[in-house]
Amino acid sequence: MNKDYILGVFKDEESLVSAFEKVKEKGILPVEVYTPYPVHEILEGMGNKTRISHAAFFFGLFSAIGVLAFMTYAAVFDWPLNYGGKPFNAFPSFIVVTIVTTILSITILTLFTFSARAKIFPGKVPEIIHERATDDRFVMVIDKDSLGNNAEAINSIISEFGEIE
Amino acid sequence: MKDQLVVSKNFKLLTYVLIGIGVVSFALGFAFDAKRTWANYLLNNYYFLSLAVGAAFFGAIQYITQSGWSAMFKRVPEAMVAYIPFAAVFFLLMFFGMHSIFEWTHEDVVQNDPLLQHKMPYLNIPFFFARVVLFFGAWILLTKLLRKFSLKEDEVGGMVYFEKSEMYSRVLIFVLAITFSFFAVDMLKSLDPHWFSTIFAAKSFIAAFMHGSSIITLIVIILYKTGKLQDLNRSHLHDFTRYIFMSSIVWGYFNFAEFMIIWYGNIPEETIWFVKRWHGAYEVLFYANIIINWLIPFLVLMPRKTSRSKMFITPVIILLMIGQYTELYYIIWPSVVHEAKFGLLEIGTFLGYLGLFAWVVATWLAKASLVPKNHPYLKESLHHHF
Numbered sequence: 177m178n179k180d181y182i183l184g185v186f187k188d189e190e191s192l193v194s195a196f197e198k199v200k201e202k203g204i205l206p207v208e209v210y211t212p213y214p215v216h217e218i219l220e221g222m223g224n225k226t227r228i229s230h231a232a233f234f235f236g237l238f239s240a241i242g243v244l245a246f247m248t249y250a251a252v253f254d255w256p257l258n259y260g261g262k263p264f265n266a267f268p269s270f271i272v273v274t275i276v277t278t279i280l281s282i283t284i285l286t287l288f289t290f291s292a293r294a295k296i297f298p299g300k301v302p303e304i305i306h307e308r309a310t311d312d313r314f315v316m317v318i319d320k321d322s323l324g325n326n327a328e329a330i331n332s333i334i335s336e337f338g339e340i341e
Numbered sequence: 342m343k344d345q346l347v348v349s350k351n352f353k354l355l356t357y358v359l360i361g362i363g364v365v366s367f368a369l370g371f372a373f374d375a376k377r378t379w380a381n382y383l384l385n386n387y388y389f390l391s392l393a394v395g396a397a398f399f400g401a402i403q404y405i406t407q408s409g410w411s412a413m414f415k416r417v418p419e420a421m422v423a424y425i426p427f428a429a430v431f432f433l434l435m436f437f438g439m440h441s442i443f444e445w446t447h448e449d450v451v452q453n454d455p456l457l458q459h460k461m462p463y464l465n466i467p468f469f470f471a472r473v474v475l476f477f478g479a480w481i482l483l484t485k486l487l488r489k490f491s492l493k494e495d496e497v498g499g500m501v502y503f504e505k506s507e508m509y510s511r512v513l514i515f516v517l518a519i520t521f522s523f524f525a526v527d528m529l530k531s532l533d534p535h536w537f538s539t540i541f542a543a544k545s546f547i548a549a550f551m552h553g554s555s556i557i558t559l560i561v562i563i564l565y566k567t568g569k570l571q572d573l574n575r576s577h578l579h580d581f582t583r584y585i586f587m588s589s590i591v592w593g594y595f596n597f598a599e600f601m602i603i604w605y606g607n608i609p610e611e612t613i614w615f616v617k618r619w620h621g622a623y624e625v626l627f628y629a630n631i632i633i634n635w636l637i638p639f640l641v642l643m644p645r646k647t648s649r650s651k652m653f654i655t656p657v658i659i660l661l662m663i664g665q666y667t668e669l670y671y672i673i674w675p676s677v678v679h680e681a682k683f684g685l686l687e688i689g690t691f692l693g694y695l696g697l698f699a700w701v702v703a704t705w706l707a708k709a710s711l712v713p714k715n716h717p718y719l720k721e722s723l724h725h726h727f
Contacts, residue, residue, distance in 0.1 A: 216726070216727050229645075233643075260607065261607070262605075268597075268600065268601050268604050268605070269601070269605060271597065271601070272601070
């Protein structure tokens with residue numbers, strides 16, 4: 177963390193978005209933008225594509241198949257028991273367990289995947305770049321090295337809409 | 342005017358031809374196979390009424406949630422709702438076919454059946470039609486009021502009529518939830534008066550909502566293709582498909598819950614309904630129902646890209662139109678006709694109703710400005726983006 181950053185701190189969404197777009201016009205992409213809630217223009221503007229939804233879909237698919245396979249193995253092949261005259265392969269009654277287990281596995285596996293990708297773990301010391309970013313302010317982080325000749329222009333853009341720190 | 346729909350002569354002619362086909366099919370049907378024709382009559386009545394009721398529910402939801410995105414489309418559900426008075430006439434005319442359709446109207450059957458005698462106070466013809474009149478009266482009254490407010494808003498503007506509409510939408514949702522549940526039980530479940538299923542009403546309601554909202558989407562897409570509603574963008578489509586996606590999951594859940602409980606409980610009075618439906622062609626319909634109404638919409642509309650593209654949405658909606666038909670066929674036919682017959686009679690009567698429905702929607706769309714003028718959320722809707 178020895179890099180130098182410029183922080184733009186904004187009070188509301190509109191000024192953040194206007195400043196963000198002007199900065200992008202200069203050909204500079206902020207390193208990170210912290211917002212109290214998801215702002216759609218920023219999400220699209222940062223150009224970060226998430227693959228977590230695909231991951232979640234495949235977790236769900238595999239866990240659904242896995243749970244069904246396990247229940248079929250247990251109830252049909254390994255230890256067939258007669259429950260109230262039902263066939264051993266009581267498929268409709270497997271569905272409820274499958275749905276519930278699938279939801280559980282998707283939730284837990286996606287959480288772990290996300291934590292691993294975002295390098296978050298219990299007991300981690302939080303890296304807070306600006307104190308109010310955890311509060312109600314919108315903070316835009318720009319790498320100083322990426323500025324080149326535009327430093328002046330960026331400074332003026334940010335101070336037009338918010339504060340520089 | 343840009344925002345005014347003019348119904349073309351060809352379209353009107355087409356609907357007249359379709360209505361003509363329907364009338365001819367009914368005339369021939371009554372001459373040859375009255376029972377089957379009455380079953381068709383009930384099916385198509387219910388089919389198109391459920392679309393109109395689904396649209397009424399959709400419109401009311403937009404008001405009570407104060408949705409911004411849908412403001413520019415609200416004339417479409419309003420036009421579909423205009424079909425309800427027509428349906429009222431059809432349902433009242435069912436009086437002449439009661440004996441062909443409902444088992445509990447036969448007095449000799451009731452006399453030898455303690456269960457049907459027990460249900461007599463509810464299932465008898467005068468009270469049945471009293472309910473029909475009451476339900477349709479409430480629906481027509483409330484939807485007409487909402488339509489009136491919506492048109493007044495075009496002239497006057499301001500928040501007065503929006504707030505009034507919101508108020509009456511609350512009433513409408515409450516009334517619809519109760520009355521349509523009773524209505525579905527009356528029209529579909531009482532075909533098998535011995536059968537019990539608590540979730541049946543909820544299932545019918547969500548089916549109506551799902552197919553109603555998919556038809557709204559289809560009409561919006563058609564209007565876009567003919568050069569109207571050019572502000573339609575991918576975000577709107579995404580919002581529309583969220584409704585279809587959500588309600589198809591709920592439908593799948595209800596449908597499975599109904600089946601699972603009965604299958605597991607294994608009480609003869611309840612399983613008989615499914616036993617009847619597991620012979621011959623009906624067994625195919627049992628699986629086709631689940632695949633068409635749940636599996637395909639669920640898988641196709643899940644990714645973000647497909648749920649925003651007309652190319653994927655339109656086939657799904659057309660499939661869902663078939664899905665509502667197969668579901669009703671699956672409910673009505675085994676109890677009324679006893680044989681899985683499908684032929685020109687079914688196609689002809691369906692086309693007749695389709696023509697009438699298209700005529701009603703087009704005429705009512707042309708009666709007012711296609712995009713509302715003074716809706717408080719109109720600007721937000723036109724530039725909707727997420």
